Amino acid sequence: MPKVTEEHRAARRAQIVAAARRCVIEQGFHKTTMAEVIRESGLSAGAVYGYFKSKEQIVEAIAEEALSTVDELFGKLLASEEPLSPLAALEAALNHVVSIAERPGGDVTRVAIQAWSEALRNPAIMTIAQGKYAQVRGRFEDVARRGQADGTVDPSVDPRHIAQALFGIVPGFLLQRLIMGDVAPGTYTAGLRALLRS
Amino acid sequence: MPKVTEEHRAARRAQIVAAARRCVIEQGFHKTTMAEVIRESGLSAGAVYGYFKSKEQIVEAIAEEALSTVDELFGKLLASEEPLSPLAALEAALNHVVSIAERPGGDVTRVAIQAWSEALRNPAIMTIAQGKYAQVRGRFEDVARRGQADGTVDPSVDPRHIAQALFGIVPGFLLQRLIMGDVAPGTYTAGLRALLRS
Amino acid sequence: MPKVTEEHRAARRAQIVAAARRCVIEQGFHKTTMAEVIRESGLSAGAVYGYFKSKEQIVEAIAEEALSTVDELFGKLLASEEPLSPLAALEAALNHVVSIAERPGGDVTRVAIQAWSEALRNPAIMTIAQGKYAQVRGRFEDVARRGQADGTVDPSVDPRHIAQALFGIVPGFLLQRLIMGDVAPGTYTAGLRALLRS
Amino acid sequence: MPKVTEEHRAARRAQIVAAARRCVIEQGFHKTTMAEVIRESGLSAGAVYGYFKSKEQIVEAIAEEALSTVDELFGKLLASEEPLSPLAALEAALNHVVSIAERPGGDVTRVAIQAWSEALRNPAIMTIAQGKYAQVRGRFEDVARRGQADGTVDPSVDPRHIAQALFGIVPGFLLQRLIMGDVAPGTYTAGLRALLRS
DNA sequence: AATGAATGAGACTTCATTCAT
DNA sequence: TATGAATGAAGTCTCATTCAT
Structure with a gap:
């Protein structure tokens, strides 16, 4: 029943x-x-x-839903057993942003931005955001560690900082996509790579 | 009178x-x-x-104020005639974020986040954000071009894309600073640099 | 439902x-x-x-209600098939004014006066007033035409002008009733008739 | 000084x-x-x-000014020593309405209508209105009496009632002029006269 | 369980009036 | 005496939430 x-x-x-x-x-x-x-x-x-x-509970449900779109990302990535370079992981993340933004049902990345500002005054959303983002950063940290093991990433740097940097590239992409409307994953990562070629 | x-x-x-x-x-x-x-x-x-x-005008004034903190950044940077590498410019930007966040009068970066989400439904704030961010990206583009001239940056990549990537690193730093509270400019750029070593 | x-x-x-x-x-x-x-x-x-x-909608509803009291007048008058002389119609109108003024629920003629002045700056009320008054004048015009057919009214005068004059006697009665408080339908029409006896 | x-x-x-x-x-x-x-x-x-x-004093001054336009009427009329028939006095009054409405400085008859409705809740304006209108009616009463003496007006009717009727024709003219916009003194009095022919 | 009319605290804004300069 | 920035009571309206049916 x-x-x-x-x-x-x-x-x-x-x-x-x-x-x-x-x-x-x-x-x-x-x-x-x-x-x-x-x-x-x-x-x-x-x-x-x-x-x-209450309305607040609905807001929290929506915020959680939007922040949870990151969950799907590493599910896909880690399914393949191929070695995953940090920049490849990042590009996958950016593609994921575009993909969820274009889903039917509305661009959830617009909700994610709202959740960021709402987290500043709503402890429940803050907690959700911290949990989700800690988790994604943990995944990026794994990727960084693998890269250090492979020798493709500088092993002297704290992998947590590498994860912060990797993860931290995504919000700026998302934001520019919504505000400026002129970014794309491929050229974005190309721009990033150009910086690193010294 | x-x-x-x-x-x-x-x-x-x-x-x-x-x-x-x-x-x-x-x-x-x-x-x-x-x-x-x-x-x-x-x-x-x-x-x-x-x-x-109206209240809306006050909101717009505050949003503009918060979004205008980027104006000060390149004023300082470009005052010195030294060659400015892209990563140095970025590090300066991250330090600037911390510096304005710690100013007396309250952490304006919290207002900036609000401005992002408000821009999505308030055309006036959207316009301000677009203007400010176009301008900062223009500055980063200059820096990228200089790097390409110096030979320190891959000249085959569109400097606008490099500027997008550079600028795009800042929101993620700001966001993690407010949500996770565990990032610092020095280690953040270190993490970023680590990605490049091959 | x-x-x-x-x-x-x-x-x-x-x-x-x-x-x-x-x-x-x-x-x-x-x-x-x-x-x-x-x-x-x-x-x-x-x-x-x-x-x-909004408050304005309530005001309009009340104004319309007050201006619509004229609707009832000719409903009653024309129900009887007797020939209706212009002065009899007028006296009926004045009696109607007194009758609605004394209804329980408050003297609606006080609202009518308000509607006059409000019509000057509220197009919605102006439109209502014009519609109602055009209609009443149309009725008075019918009465005038009948009088002209009967030979009791000068046939050389435009019946629309007769209707204007007939209708135009009512506001002055209503106004004096409220401001001076010393008029009554019977003596009022008597005064009017005295003018016409030459 | x-x-x-x-x-x-x-x-x-x-x-x-x-x-x-x-x-x-x-x-x-x-x-x-x-x-x-x-x-x-x-x-x-x-x-x-x-x-x-206070604002109220200004309002009262304007209301008084508007209601005082009637003062001028009989000043002019009685200056001429000719016998003045009631209908001639009335036509003069209607012409006076048009004349003050078209004066530079704005159509004061619009203010007069406001004064009527304001009188209902403002005792000061009520008093002014009563005074002015009592005075005009007194003048019309004189005219009526003269007419009765001349034999042009039915002597069996109370001249006060004749004055009420005479005076009472003016507001309806003024009102129709402002609301309907289709009345003129000449045709208006013609319409009135037509009622009398038997 | 479902409905949606009703609630009422509280939001934004105006404007007649005052008073320090 | 003149100014006009400042006052703050009071106005209109909204909206998250409840509860009788």
């Missing part, structure tokens, strides 16, 4: 989150009203509040 | 902007209420509205 | 309009505050704004 | 009233702000408040 109900609940939640995501992508967390989410979801106010206790 | 007025007006505006900045750093653009800005500024509601037509 | 809703909505609107009318009769459109209308209506602010988008 | 000052004061008051009248004609008493009156008058806030204690 609970199985059906359980799926039903999950489907309803997804429906609400999808509606809210569409609103947030266009208007941001704060300009999105519950009335809009309710209308967009096709449910009633009471129903929505049956699945989420 | 007295002479006082011009300076006085500027001082009052600064007073209001400073009050609003303090509020926005703590609570974000949307959770900051005019009542708080008014109280924090020490003025009356009417006085504040005498200097800014 | 329940059946209740439609009637319920109408009843609520009427409740709000009645509350607002009471306020406007005492204080005028502009001195009436939404807080008073809300309190007087017994509803909450949100409820009131659920039925009317 | 006081003479110059006295004239100066009067000139200043006139300047303020003229400015306020322009505003009120366009926007009505309540939508006219003191800031607008101040700007339009070319004086400073402090100066304006040196001549009028």
